[in-house]
């Protein structure tokens with residue numbers, strides 16, 4: 001069976017491609033420029049026995065070209081491509097526009113081609129933000145991020161709007177059960193090549209001296225191998241249709257992650273001091289990057305990953321191991 005996998009050049013996309021190829025699927029991976037394909041093929045060929053079941057197609061989330069061709073002979077769609085950056089652009093629409101328009105293009109093309117199941121990489125960002133900060137119960141599949149008057153960062157808004165749009169499109173077509181979403185927290189775990197990507201850059205910054213003190217910002221972590229396995233399971237499991245799968249568990253604060261890393265890498269310049277919240281807020285007055293990312297200062301929320309652990313039939317890899 002053939003799977004169209006958008007965003008195969010990404011950190012998660014590469015791991016999903018491996019999981020699919022190693023489970024015997026044929027994979028058509030999308031890249032923005034075909035010139036990227038050779039590097040992806042080389043990286044993946046180091047970890048799969050038979051790379052001949054991999055092919056590429058050019059797709060851009062913001063362009064109409066090739067979507068119908070991309071779906072030819074495809075039984076399943078894995079839609080992971082979405083703009084993901086740590087630094088928020090001045091224009092929020094640089095993130096939100098392609099995320100939503102790309103979801104529309106991908107899902108409409110999949111519906112026209114009668115694709116059997118669509119798995120969308122959504123995020124904890126679409127579940128657990130904009131809520132009352134006194135809440136202690138874990139966030140589960142029925143929770144949605146509240147996009148209120150005070151705007152959340154553009155990435156959070158992009159993932160929330162994209163996932164909402166996905167369900168609207170499938171519901172309007174009467175195909176609710178043909179969609180499943182995976183909603184991971186911050187994804188860490190083994191890198192397939194020398195590019196740390198967006199999320200592992202957080203860990204890199206904690207270890208290279210560029211973050212001298214740790215703000216009290218929580219990181220809820222999940223291992224990329226689990227997230228990739230869940231994408232494959234949600235594609236084939238009959239019970240997964242129409243459902244959302246939050247992935248991740250309890251949060252660590254930066255300082256806890258730093259302590260963990262220091263135990264294993266004592267020679268690195270890893271922060272030892274937690275910055276008081278007032279100092280972070282003061283700093284944020286002058287730095288938009290910090291301002292965009294401190295909405296959750298001091299607030300460690302929990303996710304309920306039980307739907308995903310049932311789907312996988314095993315507990316998740318501990319967040320400490322994912323970070324290490």
Ligand code: NDP
Nearest residue numbers: 007009010011012032060061080081082083123186187199
């Ligand atoms: P990467 O930045 O490594 O991968 C993003 C992928 O999306 C790349 O393949 C990129 O292609 C592609 N992409 C981005 N914009 C466009 C566009 N306009 N047109 C076509 N392709 C585009 O990030 P991750 O692997 O970490 O993220 C993959 C997915 O997982 C995203 O949907 C992200 O929101 C989601 N996610 C990630 C989390 C994390 O902590 N990493 C947590 C929760 C969800 P190119 O190589 O050309 O840039």
